[in-house]
Amino acid sequence: MNRLxxxxxxxxxxxxxxxxxxxxxxxxxxxxxxxxxxxxxxxASLKTTFTDLAERFEAEHPATTVGLxxxxxxxxxxxxxxxxxxDVFASADSKNxxxxxxxxxxxxxxxxxxxxxxxxxxxPGNPAGIESFADLANPDxxxxxxxxxxxxxxxxxxxxxxxxxxxxxxxxxxxxxxxxGKVTSGEADAGLVYVTDVIGAGDAVEGIGFDESAEAxxxxxxxxxxxxxxxxxxxxxxxxxxxATGQKVLAAAGFGTP
Amino acid sequence: MTFSFSAAVAERGFEVALSVAPGETVAILGPNGxxxxxxxxxxxxxxxxxxxxxxxxDTVLFxxxxxxxxxxxxxGVSLLAQEPLLFPHLSALENVAFGPRSAGVPRAAARxxxxxxLAEVEALxxxxxxxxxxxxxxxxxxAVARALASDPKLLLLDEPMAALDVSVAPALRRMLRRVLAxxxxxxxxxxxxDAFTLADRVVVLDGGRIVDQGxxxxxxxxxxxxxTAGLAALNLLVGxxxxxxxxxxxxSEISGASDLVVGASAAAAVRPSAVRVSLDEPAAANRxxxxxxxxxxxxxxxxxxxxxxxxxxxxxxxxxxDLAPGAAVWFAFDESDVSVYAG
Amino acid sequence: xxxxxGYAGVPRWVAAVAVxxxxxxxxxxxxxxxxxxxxxxxxxxxxxxxVAALLLSLRTSLAAxxxxxxxxxxxxxxxxxxxxxxxxxxxxLVLLPLVLPPVVGGIALxxxxxxxxxxxxxxxxxxxxxxxxxxxxxxxxxFVALPFLVLSxxxxxxxxxxxxxxxxxxxxxxxxxxxxxxTLPLVLPALVSGSVLSFARALGEFGATxxxxxxxxxxxxxxxxxxxxxxxxxxxxxxxLSLVLVVVAVVVVxxxxxxxxxxxxxxxx
Numbered sequence: 001m002n003r004l005x006x007x008x009x010x011x012x013x014x015x016x017x018x019x020x021x022x023x024x025x026x027x028x029x030x031x032x033x034x035x036x037x038x039x040x041x042x043x044a045s046l047k048t049t050f051t052d053l054a055e056r057f058e059a060e061h062p063a064t065t066v067g068l069x070x071x072x073x074x075x076x077x078x079x080x081x082x083x084x085x086x087d088v089f090a091s092a093d094s095k096n097x098x099x100x101x102x103x104x105x106x107x108x109x110x111x112x113x114x115x116x117x118x119x120x121x122x123x124p125g126n127p128a129g130i131e132s133f134a135d136l137a138n139p140d141x142x143x144x145x146x147x148x149x150x151x152x153x154x155x156x157x158x159x160x161x162x163x164x165x166x167x168x169x170x171x172x173x174x175x176x177x178x179x180x181g182k183v184t185s186g187e188a189d190a191g192l193v194y195v196t197d198v199i200g201a202g203d204a205v206e207g208i209g210f211d212e213s214a215e216a217x218x219x220x221x222x223x224x225x226x227x228x229x230x231x232x233x234x235x236x237x238x239x240x241x242x243x244a245t246g247q248k249v250l251a252a253a254g255f256g257t258p
Numbered sequence: 259m260t261f262s263f264s265a266a267v268a269e270r271g272f273e274v275a276l277s278v279a280p281g282e283t284v285a286i287l288g289p290n291g292x293x294x295x296x297x298x299x300x301x302x303x304x305x306x307x308x309x310x311x312x313x314x315x316d317t318v319l320f321x322x323x324x325x326x327x328x329x330x331x332x333x334g335v336s337l338l339a340q341e342p343l344l345f346p347h348l349s350a351l352e353n354v355a356f357g358p359r360s361a362g363v364p365r366a367a368a369r370x371x372x373x374x375x376l377a378e379v380e381a382l383x384x385x386x387x388x389x390x391x392x393x394x395x396x397x398x399x400x401a402v403a404r405a406l407a408s409d410p411k412l413l414l415l416d417e418p419m420a421a422l423d424v425s426v427a428p429a430l431r432r433m434l435r436r437v438l439a440x441x442x443x444x445x446x447x448x449x450x451x452d453a454f455t456l457a458d459r460v461v462v463l464d465g466g467r468i469v470d471q472g473x474x475x476x477x478x479x480x481x482x483x484x485x486t487a488g489l490a491a492l493n494l495l496v497g498x499x500x501x502x503x504x505x506x507x508x509x510s511e512i513s514g515a516s517d518l519v520v521g522a523s524a525a526a527a528v529r530p531s532a533v534r535v536s537l538d539e540p541a542a543a544n545r546x547x548x549x550x551x552x553x554x555x556x557x558x559x560x561x562x563x564x565x566x567x568x569x570x571x572x573x574x575x576x577x578x579x580d581l582a583p584g585a586a587v588w589f590a591f592d593e594s595d596v597s598v599y600a601g
Numbered sequence: 602x603x604x605x606x607g608y609a610g611v612p613r614w615v616a617a618v619a620v621x622x623x624x625x626x627x628x629x630x631x632x633x634x635x636x637x638x639x640x641x642x643x644x645x646x647x648x649x650x651x652v653a654a655l656l657l658s659l660r661t662s663l664a665a666x667x668x669x670x671x672x673x674x675x676x677x678x679x680x681x682x683x684x685x686x687x688x689x690x691x692x693x694l695v696l697l698p699l700v701l702p703p704v705v706g707g708i709a710l711x712x713x714x715x716x717x718x719x720x721x722x723x724x725x726x727x728x729x730x731x732x733x734x735x736x737x738x739x740x741x742x743x744f745v746a747l748p749f750l751v752l753s754x755x756x757x758x759x760x761x762x763x764x765x766x767x768x769x770x771x772x773x774x775x776x777x778x779x780x781x782x783x784t785l786p787l788v789l790p791a792l793v794s795g796s797v798l799s800f801a802r803a804l805g806e807f808g809a810t811x812x813x814x815x816x817x818x819x820x821x822x823x824x825x826x827x828x829x830x831x832x833x834x835x836x837x838x839x840x841x842l843s844l845v846l847v848v849v850a851v852v853v854v855x856x857x858x859x860x861x862x863x864x865x866x867x868x869x870x
Binding site (some may be wrong): 302303329330331332333334335336337339341343345346347356357359361406408414438599 | 633764765767769771774775776779782785787
């Protein structure tokens with residue numbers, strides 16, 4: 001027992017010494033003394049990018065741990081309002097963020113950190129020969145889209161109206177991942193997903209861009225939460241995402257600038 | 259409807275060949291495990307034989323040479339088991355009408371036939387009751403009617419009175435005697451009263467084989483196997499025909515009248531009530547030593563059993579003689595109480 | 602605790618544990634009921650989307666139940682009454698959908714009936730497309746509900762035994778007549794309760810439907826899928842529809858319990 005206590009004290013002492021000896025990495029943040037553990041609730045479409053960013057953040061601030069929880073934005077908001085322990089919330093659209101701020105669960109104002117637009121995804125080889133957005137309205141095409149209740153579905157409706165096209169999908173999914181899944185498995189001839197989903201799927205799908213997508217830009221806001229046990233770490237992460245490193249990683253994944 | 263049967267089932271050590279003449283009722287007797295149920299099962303088509311052949315009238319029920327097998331529903335063989343097994347979801351009338359309806363008879367005609375047979379078994383007033391509302395005896399009557407209503411060529415009865423109260427059995431027996439007259443029937447039973455009342459012939463099975471068979475009275479009054487003797491409650495002594503009567507294996511001789519040739523294999527039967535017991539050697543011509551194995555109270559008499567003979571004595575006499583297992587006694591009986599016959 | 606008849610032999614602490622178990626199931630239901638927006642209840646459950654989902658659910662569940670009966674009865678008969686090599690394995694496989702996560706079932710169905718599936722691909726050549734159709738929903742529901750019927754019926758068939766069928770045969774009834782007039786009537790309570798349970802299971806099916814059939818109002822968006830969607834935008838609607846599903850389930854299960862009573866068989870088995 002005595003040995004263990006001694007080791008713990010020694011480790012703590014080393015940590016303190018280490019922290020004190022290191023020069024600051026970021027200009028504005030007090031990164032050196034940052035310690036604590038946070039949980040980030042992020043929309044499902046942010047999975048790859050935020051996993052990457054979390055690792056980088058932990059590398060820059062070794063005394064911190066970033067836990068991640070990915071799900072649909074509205075599911076996350078429900079969990080947070082029902083009391084789930086979260087420190088940061090990154091939503092796939094402003095609507096869900098508004099639900100959160102209406103409930104006054106945020107610490108500070110939300111910051112827009114990325115945008116996303118829709119793209120047509122088709123199975124490799126484009127078996128239905130889709131070339132434009134209007135082709136999607138062809139009754140022979142098995143089109144899968146997001147249901148209007150979901151962020152990517154709302155964007156789809158906006159684009160539909162802007163293009164003056166009446167889509168007749170065979171399925172309206174509750175999550176964009178389900179739309180992508182039906183395209184990669186070949187069940188659907190085409191699906192409307194985000195640009196980032198197409199890039200993330202690699203060779204499993206081909207992407208076809210269309211001009212009308214600019215009509216429905218989805219803005220992603222992020223905010224630190226009020227109830228956090230490590231508010232400075234939370235805010236530091238928010239700044240990190242909105243800062244240079246964060247933006248670089250997001251751009252590489254296909255996100256647009258806010 | 260002539261029925262000829264010959265089959266073997268190796269797994270059960272069963273090997274039996276018999277035949278039944280038209281209109282004959284044959285009783286199958288035998289201890290538990292003798293093969294009686296196997297015989298019925300093979301005849302009804304619920305079991306398959308390893309080898310053999312059975313023919314009912316002009317239908318081949320099964321034949322291992324050639325591999326033919328008539329399924330149960332085409333044999334014209336009805337089986338009545340110990341338990342009535344009335345279909346619980348049908349009324350008594352519908353139960354009895356089941357056979358005719360399965361043969362394609364229209365519902366009204368089938369019900370008329372059912373009523374006829376219910377009347378025959380004196381159960382017409384039970385027609386609309388469900389099986390759950392019938393007593394054991396009533397259900398068995400309805401089951402008999404059901405088996406007869408299908409107009410079987412051969413009727414099989416498997417210990418029909420076994421599950422009934424003793425008070426109910428006699429009435430059922432009388433009814434069976436009436437409705438089975440003229441039918442070809444195989445009846446398995448433990449009760450020799452059934453055999454005497456209902457059967458023309460008796461077949462005794464033991465260990466999967468026939469050990470005795472013949473007209474009822476003959477087999478039951480002149481048993482040739484220990485089991486039959488036990489059933490008929492007779493003492494059985496086996497040996498060889500001698501000058502005076504029968505010479506037993508241990509050399510002792512029993513006097514008794516017989517028309518057998520001297521030297522022929524013989525058996526002698528004596529009723530326990532005709533046997534006397536004494537401690538000292540009696541003067542009677544027929545006397546045998548024995549050691550008492552046990553004493554069995556039977557009504558107003560006590561049956562004193564040894565390994566070869568049993569005697570029915572009054573309890574007072576048993577007390578006077580101070581009989582107990584292990585006592586050495588003499589058994590004696592008169593020549594006129596013995597019958598010696600072919601063994 | 603009063604016994605039903607005579608001495609029950611149930612220790613008091615067992616009753617206490619049973620109460621805890623019951624609460625574990627009942628409390629979440631009660632909690633959900635307290636969240637229902639009663640003022641908006643009727644408009645929420647009678648909206649176009651809700652009604653479409655409910656009607657679709659009822660239609661498809663009924664169709665699935667019929668399929669379960671048509672295929673489940675022969676399966677139960679074969680499993681209960683015949684003996685062949687590999688029977689134990691076959692039974693385990695047939696009952697697999699009971700323990701498989703429904704999503705896994707959906708994936709398996711996709712690989713079978715989907716556009717590039719084992720059977721789906723040849724069917725596409727004939728112009729028959731199963732994915733994204735109501736047929737797909739019925740298939741998914743049948744897949745998960747079938748074991749309920751088979752299990753329920755097989756147990757009853759074993760219990761009843763074959764004695765009555767043997768008697769029927771000796772009375773001259775052909776095998777089909779025996780099945781129709783003796784076997785099925787004898788296991789009717791189990792058949793009814795098994796069918797009702799299958800119906801309930803089909804009604805609540807979600808994972809396989811989502812993966813295999815897709816989600817389109819009136820065609821494939823059953824009530825559970827509608828609830829899943831509504832919780833994004835309108836939690837009130839989701840809770841209201843959930844209550845509808847719970848009520849239907851309670852009604853269905855109590856019918857199953859009633860039908861499963863074997864009073865008229867008492868004394869015959």
